[in-house]
Amino acid sequence: MPEKIDPIAYYDSQASVFASQASDKSANRFEYEKNMPSLLTLIDTFSGDVLDFGCGAGNFTAMLQRQDRVVDGSDTSPRLLDIARQNYPSIDFISSSSDGRVETNKKYNLVVAKLVFHYIIDLDTVLANLNTQLEAGGHLVFSVPHPDKTQHHFPSAVEEGEYVDEVGNFGLTLTMIHRTLGKLSTLLTDNGFGLVDLVAVCDEEKPKRLNVLAKKL
């Protein structure tokens, strides 16, 4: 079995490596050319206060900005938050704890979580906390590795399970969580969200990302 590595500690210790890789548009072609445009289309009609939860180095946070939005970023990694603040000084970057509590009293119209939830073991608690961070009728949009792809780490069908895999081009492995759409839907419903829309983003015709839009009920 490969060694288990805690994602929160990993992203903080590798912050500068991750930040430079995350801004490399050719190394991350799929993200920049397919996944980010898909997410931006999904949230095109939303304005107001927006939180990019698990914002990393803030590259996507900056892409969410528009004249009719005020966008903040949050992350568990102090080092990534420092890099994000240096790169995008006009954006507020805020600390969050591992259970999804963001250090602000502000309520948001939209919370975005791009490639974060598959690192979170207790997603139930994080969704409950994010729900309290949203205004009534606010929306949550998230992007996770597509379950058809992550299912391959298991010998038979499972609703939810931990797997260990390499991330990006770092040459390192991390512990991640596979969840089926059914499991994600149950977690959303249990935490006061209703499913609004789903998009499978494909790479060479195979689903690579699952992007989900949900509404606070």
Ligand SMILES: C[S@@+](CC[C@H](N)C(=O)[O-])C[C@H]1O[C@@H](n2cnc3c(N)ncnc32)[C@H](O)[C@@H]1O
């Ligand atoms: C793959 S990176 C994605 C960063 C950014 N959203 C993007 O797409 O470029 C995962 C991010 O999730 C953060 N993270 C991991 N566990 C978290 C948690 N429990 N709560 C909030 N952020 C978390 C990491 O620090 C890291 O910045």
